[in-house]
Amino acid sequence: MWFIIDDQMADDRRIRRLPLATVGLWVKLCVIHSKGVSMQSKDPSAYPGHFDQLDLKDAGGTMRQLQQLIDAGLMEEHDGGWRPVYAEGICREPRVLTEEQREARRKAGSKGGRRKAANQKAKQTSGDLPENSQANEEQNSSETGSKPSSKLLEDSQAKTWHKTDTDTDIPSPTPPAGTAKQTASEAPDAFAAIAETYPGTIGAKGRKAEREARDLVETITENPVQLARLQSAVRRYRRAVNDGHVPQRQVPRLATWLRDQWETWAPEPITPTRQHKHTWNCEHVHQLMDPHEDEYDHSGSLREGNPSKWYLACQACADELNQETSKEKQ
Known part of the structure; x- marks a missing residue:
């Protein structure tokens, strides 16, 4: 059984208002539910008809994200758990096939496979026809060639030798030794x-x-x-x-x-990570300087050209971190 997403899903305002991680969680939970319903059709005790908090945790989701889905009308509470709401323009309710329908699909697939094999065999047979006809013509000409004059026989033999012995007697040129360059015919296509x-x-x-x-x-x-x-x-x-x-x-x-x-x-292209440049207000500088913040004077204005001692100390710390990073690269 398939979980079917409508091709207009991305344009729906309910989806556009949700964070991307929440939309991904919604897809995973819908797939879990669809798989459970498919198992339930074969064994009623295999799935209770809803997912629970453990399923939510296994999918990597949080209750906050689940609440966002409930508020958007994409999930609903059901029998102590939750299940998807199949909304118009977003997703369609999965259809469970009966055993008769599955058997009909299996027979149709087997029938199609036999038909395809028969067609391939017919193509191979038709491809061999020209070779067979050519062989028959050569055989007929050899049988009738004994009745005409000896000159015709010599001519036909000469043509036959031209087709066989001449081709095999011509020596094939050997490539010169030491050519490391790859020719165009050998280049990977x-x-x-x-x-x-x-x-x-x-x-x-x-x-x-x-x-x-x-x-x-x-x-x-x-x-x-x-x-x-x-x-x-x-x-x-x-x-x-x-x-x-x-x-x-x-x-x-x-x-x-x-x-x-x-x-x-295709997989997503790998983009090179941008090197972080430390500034006076970045988190790495704060981790080092915040325990000593009370030791510095905060009075001053950077805009007026009179920065505080706290700013100068943080900027000096950032410069030192940047220098250490550049040395590690070298």
């Missing part, structure tokens, strides 16, 4: 790796869909960081399709996925 991993169709080679996908991959992978994110996104998407989280019928062509979806499956 990012598009080929992406296309091989992608769980959907690519398009015929050289056609519009395949060319568009290749151009998009080249554009994305100009940045090595984006290349790593794209590879991770393709692996995640393939795993989601294989696990059934994304139906196979909803998998678009590679060009469409690269244009519209790949960044939603």
